[in-house]
Amino acid sequence: MTTLANAQLDADGFLTNAEDWTPELAEEFAREAEIELTDRHWEVIDFCRRDFAEKGTAPTVRRITKVGGIPTKEMYQLFPGGPGILAARISGLPKPKGCI
Amino acid sequence: MKKLLILGAGTAGTMMSAKLRRKLDPEEWSITVVDQDNEHIYQPGLLFIPFGTYRRRDVIKPRSRYIPAGVQLIQTEIERIAPDENQVRLTDGTALDYDFLIIATGSQIVPTETEGMTGPGWFKNTFDFYTLDGAMALYDALDRFKGGRLVLNTVEMPIKCPVAPLEFAFLADWYFTERGMRDKVEIVYATPLDGAFTKPKASAMLGGLMDEKDIQVVPNWNTGEVDGEKRVLSTWDGQEMNYDLLVTVPTNMxxxxxxxxxxxxxxxxxxxxxxxxxxxxxxxxxxxGDATDLPSSKAGSVAHFEGEVLEENLLRAIEGRDLLPEFDGHANCFVETGFGKAVLIDFNYDTEPLPGRFPLPALGPLTLLEESEMNHWGKLAFKWVYWNLLLKGEEIPLAEARMSMAGKWR
Structure with a gap:
């Protein structure tokens, strides 16, 4: 089973292969970010995983808010500092692209 | 008679109408362009208006002047695109059928997406420079400014022309220096990105310039609210920053x-x-152009490079041939850095901006990812190129659709 100790991560610390993700790994990523996962966090993670499977890219905060139905303010409470980046990392997705 | 319909007469739509009118037999194909008004704005010029380099008349011309003969321009707002019926409905009740449709409806700022932004401070101590009205109002505000903290802010990505806030900061540094009051102005750039720019080499280079010019970069700043009365910009997670003058790039949609x-x-x-x-x-x-969800820059140069690919692929689609996967995300931007200099960056989906030399026929090479006066003249000369070549779909001396590695240093 993939754990944080043997997981393949990219230069930014994101899982290289989203299929290697497990709920246990999410717990480990969360612990590293000093986040204790609640049901509400899992709603976000489930949305991110589903959306990634459909679209192939990690969802932006705007997308999690508008399509996933989690208010922006709450996203910042759930994932302090960087909800887009943290939600993606914990969900085992690649780093969201800051499009330019 | 077959019908090609183009929505939007901005950079991309106008250019495509010209390119395709030359290619499609007028006996066989009608081309119609729809836009809500008749004011074509040279958007790269908006940056220069707050500093008095350009005036209103420099950046605005009638759209109709650039729509070629043989193309119909309808000035009405668009209500809805109905793909299942191959039809576009306008707000005046007109229904336009099409065989092929090009969506070139661009992007817009939506300041109301941020709580308080359009409140009591809007156009008093808080301004945008992505609209002509905003840029004009900001000219007056800068003129009146007696000193204090000027905060530049990008609310969220993506934005049109992602280097524009940096350029504004560089030009503000120059402007206040010329006015002999740079020591009275603190310039801060608050950005949601983790550095000055997104791509590593350019971010380091441009971040270094910000340091040199004493412009403070505040990264990872996710704007949640603007209080125009107290002049406070705050993030979703409760950080606050005071400002005397806020120049914001609101949410783009x-x-x-x-x-x-x-x-x-x-x-x-x-x-x-x-x-x-x-x-x-x-x-x-x-x-x-800006209307797509592509992971490329939203910029006129991108629309130009896309134009070559779109022309080819639309003609292929009409003839029932396979489309070519030719677009590589190519973007090419002059970044004004103040004091009559500019930096040129050239990149695509896979290759970040690199230093080197950009081969330019007749005029000689331009420096890449390095300041030079020649680049500044290139940026100013682009206004002429835009109105006279780009909008008419002509070849311009800025390379081809696909990015070239010639002259780039890895």
């Missing part, structure tokens, strides 16, 4: 038509194949 038509994502960008420019909505709909 695609056109409301895209939302009404239910063909876009959460930012109203239209799902588009990143290499062929065919929409994922319907096979006879193509998308160009």
């Amino acid at each position: 695609g056109s409301d038509v895209v939302e009404r038509s239910e063909i876009g994502d959460e930012g109203n960008w239209v799902a588009t194949d990143k290499h062929t420019l065919q929409s994922k909505v319907a096979e006879n709909i193509f998308v160009i």
